[in-house]
Amino acid sequence: MNTRHLRTLLAIHKYKTFSLAAEKVNLTAAAVGQQVVSLEQELRAELFDRSTRPPTFTPQGLQVVEMANKIIRLEEDTKLSLRGDLVSGTLMIGSVRSSAVNVVPGAMVKMRSKYPDLKTSLRIGLSAQLVSDVASGHLDAAIIAEHISIPQHLTWHPFLDEPLWLVLPSDMEVRPLREMLNEYPFIRFKSAVPLANVIDTELSSMGVITHDVAEVDTINALITCVRSGLGIAVVPEMFLLEPEMANLTKVEFGTPQISRKIGIVERINNPRKVVIEELHNHLAMQCGPQGIPRTGTASS
Structure with a gap:
């Protein structure tokens, strides 16, 4: 053909x-x-x-x-691999709307400064579709959470392990965790993403029945509701690092405190493996203390 x-x-x-x-x-x-x-x-x-x-x-x-x-993608990757020139062309990356979005641009800038011939293209989407696009070759890799089924021919490596916090307006009294979850107005993260399931599973295991006053589908909207005094909510730590979040009170969510991991999924035989490993490490550095550098040990 x-x-x-x-x-x-x-x-x-x-x-x-x-x-x-x-x-x-x-x-x-x-x-x-x-x-x-x-x-x-x-x-x-x-x-x-x-x-x-x-x-x-x-x-x-x-x-x-x-x-x-x-x-066409396979042809291009094969030519690059044979030339040993995998740092040119276009690196197609997908990402979920999560804490990772806050660190991806900085990592991409680092990659561009080191590899001026490498173009990067970022697409935001939902985990299931991103995994499908990596499997089909439409994306070189995608940034997704750990709580999703990964096909056998793909591999996933975490670069971020961030704790989850219960956040409340500064004028709300801090009380025992279960007591606050049972009694304070609660803003629920309602979205078809793994994080929502992680939060709901922990709430169920704690045996609490929240008093829901709102359901929102983005973390930014969740935090806006808390800052306005509407109620309390559970959010990942990376969203709380901005200066405007300083007036929120935070309490460890879960006993012990639970966390969620974000990582890169790619094809096992990806010809751009070296470049993606470097992107991984730039992302880990952008994440600060919560970052997990690539060690070369596969996780699927």
Whole structure:
């Protein structure tokens, strides 16, 4: 299968029309059409619905686009690996909306200063989708929490181990933990992410019944509610390091205090392994005392 034809197909998918794709890949519109026909004949499938203007991808065509992405990425990684030049090209990174987002930009800047030929692209999303994209090769690696199922051909290494805190407005009296959780108005973190499950599991194990006054889906919104005096909430430590959080009172959550880990998931045979290990260590440094440097020991 000719990879030039696959690149043309990806250009059509990106730019939506044959004519615009032709400009981007420096071909005539007729040549683009011939490449598409050649692909269709080789695959024995119609990739486009030509009854529409411009032609649109058929379900089979979209399936081939998915395959083409993987093949082109594998080709590029193989060439880089053979040249020993894995610090060029584009490093595709995904990240959950978590404490990690606060440290990722600084780590990416460090990588850029050391490897000026390496471009980095960051995409924010949910853990399950990010893991799927790493497995399929759409991402080189992703930053996710530990409490998620990891496929066997992927590996996960933590770079952050942060404690969880119960936070309350400064004018609220500090009392025993279970007493506060049972009696004070509680702002619940309600989101389809592992952290929410960690908090709910600990609350259940403590046997408390919270008096919920709000449900929010981001930690920043959670902290805003606490700062306004609405109630108490459980948050990870990295979100409490900003100066404006100094007026909040914090109490260890759990007995003993529980924590959650954030790490990098990647493919086991990732040709960009060395670069990702370095990114890991930059992230760990950005996390301060809670950072976990990469030791080379795999965890899955």
